[in-house]
Amino acid sequence: MNPTVEALRATFGDAIGRALVARDGETIVYVRPETLAEIMAFLRAPAQDYDYVVDVTAVEYRDRERPLEVVYFLRSLRRRTDLRIKVELDPTGPLAVDSIVPLWRGAEWLEREVFDMFGITFRGHPDLRRILMWETYAEGHPLRKDFPLRGRFSRAEQVRQALNANPEAHYSLDELAIADAYRDLPADMRERLERGERGKVPGPE
Amino acid sequence: MKQVLETKDVAGSPNWLLAKLDDLVNWSRANSLWPMPFGTACCAIEFMATAASRFDFARFGMERQAFSPRQADVLICAGRLPFKLAPVIRRIYDQMPQPKWVISMGACASTGGIFDNYAMVQGIDTVVPVDVYVPGCPPRPEGLLYGVLLLHKKIKGESLGQRSLREEQPLDHTGLRLPPETIDEISEPFGNSVHQFRSA
Numbered sequence A: 001m002n003p004t005v006e007a008l009r010a011t012f013g014d015a016i017g018r019a020l021v022a023r024d025g026e027t028i029v030y031v032r033p034e035t036l037a038e039i040m041a042f043l044r045a046p047a048q049d050y051d052y053v054v055d056v057t058a059v060e061y062r063d064r065e066r067p068l069e070v071v072y073f074l075r076s077l078r079r080r081t082d083l084r085i086k087v088e089l090d091p092t093g094p095l096a097v098d099s100i101v102p103l104w105r106g107a108e109w110l111e112r113e114v115f116d117m118f119g120i121t122f123r124g125h126p127d128l129r130r131i132l133m134w135e136t137y138a139e140g141h142p143l144r145k146d147f148p149l150r151g152r153f154s155r156a157e158q159v160r161q162a163l164n165a166n167p168e169a170h171y172s173l174d175e176l177a178i179a180d181a182y183r184d185l186p187a188d189m190r191e192r193l194e195r196g197e198r199g200k201v202p203g204p205e
Numbered sequence B: 001m002k003q004v005l006e007t008k009d010v011a012g013s014p015n016w017l018l019a020k021l022d023d024l025v026n027w028s029r030a031n032s033l034w035p036m037p038f039g040t041a042c043c044a045i046e047f048m049a050t051a052a053s054r055f056d057f058a059r060f061g062m063e064r065q066a067f068s069p070r071q072a073d074v075l076i077c078a079g080r081l082p083f084k085l086a087p088v089i090r091r092i093y094d095q096m097p098q099p100k101w102v103i104s105m106g107a108c109a110s111t112g113g114i115f116d117n118y119a120m121v122q123g124i125d126t127v128v129p130v131d132v133y134v135p136g137c138p139p140r141p142e143g144l145l146y147g148v149l150l151l152h153k154k155i156k157g158e159s160l161g162q163r164s165l166r167e168e169q170p171l172d173h174t175g176l177r178l179p180p181e182t183i184d185e186i187s188e189p190f191g192n193s194v195h196q197f198r199s200a
Helices: A004-015 A033-044 A107-118 A155-164 A177-184 A187-195 B016-030 B042-051 B083-095 B106-111 B141-156 B180-186 B191-195
Strands: A016-021 A027-031 A052-059 A068-076 A081-089 A096-098 A121-123 B035-039 B074-078 B101-105 B132-134
Touching (some): A004 A016, A004 A027, A027 A033, A033 A096, A081 A096, B035 B042, B042 B074, B042 B101, B042 B141, B101 B106
Parallel strands (some): A027 A081, A096 A121, B035 B074, B101 B132
Antiparallel strands (some): A068 A081
16 A cells, blocks of 8 residues: 555545555555545645656446546656546536646646546646547547447448548647747638637538 | 541440550559558558568559659558548548549458447548458558559559549538448448447
8 A cells, every 4th residue: 555545644634535455556546526636736746746647547337326437647756656546526417627737737638538538527727628539529428338339420420520620620829839930821821720720510411 | 557547436445546545554554653651550561561672562663652642643541540530531632633543451441440430430432432442451461462453453444535534523512422321331330340239
């Protein structure tokens, strides 16, 4: 058992749920979603020094009664310690937790992936939008258990929407390395970037 | 000589001069195919092996790989095509000048393969017209070379008289290249996939 658990219990008391050791020897700690931001800030601080967020992911179980879990894989590079933090979310309520991007900048795309695949929103995320599926994707969140394997639309509709997507519209101005050269860009590209165009789904005929 | 140069068609068939011109043009087209590799997955590895010295498809006039669609003759889709890449390959195909051909390399490009899911195009023929399908997962370089030779054969059977072969076929008003029923039909699962079901 990772000694961080004792420190967490001493500091946060009831906000820390059960803790267990996974089969690979890593410690899993369940925490309450309301206190996640404080707990993560505590872990990030120099006393605990978890300076690297390896992954952020989520789990939905086949049992619909079980809550969804958001899982944070933390690592302290200096202390060579790993810790997993789990947050349980009621599947009937709003699926939202606080973003940890203010603490670990590297979590930005990881949280976007969780949002894209599971529909969990991260409060305070600077740029929460789809990252794997295109932005006009309208079929839902593919890794949820109620999502059919082949998608919700017919294949023809899927092809139609895909072909109508604008492959150049997935980037914001900030993301593009050409932002510095903005003034030298062709007029049409400047116009598209200014408009923040993301591509539109044309209606059915 | 006068008879040779006569241009009138006999029963719709090309005359002697045009037939010989066809042979010349098709011979030159078939033997200098410039490939535009569109490699998305493990098939691209086999494609690279085919291009490299051991298998060396430069032997068949494919020496110059055109990494720009504007100087390419044959688009080789090597690997699975997710829906997110569908508009990309369509644009690349549209940018290629006529005459142009498409080889669908591997099971995934041809049918979606094992990826019968929400993210994958079930055969690139729903997006661009395909001339040769190369089966395999991935095909060995010999397989791709055989596909290229089949394409040679196909090209050598073409005629300059068939204008429709070289016409651009843009997407229709629905934004598709085939009727929706056809796309649904050819995207249907087959083989082991039919034992899966659409949950929910």
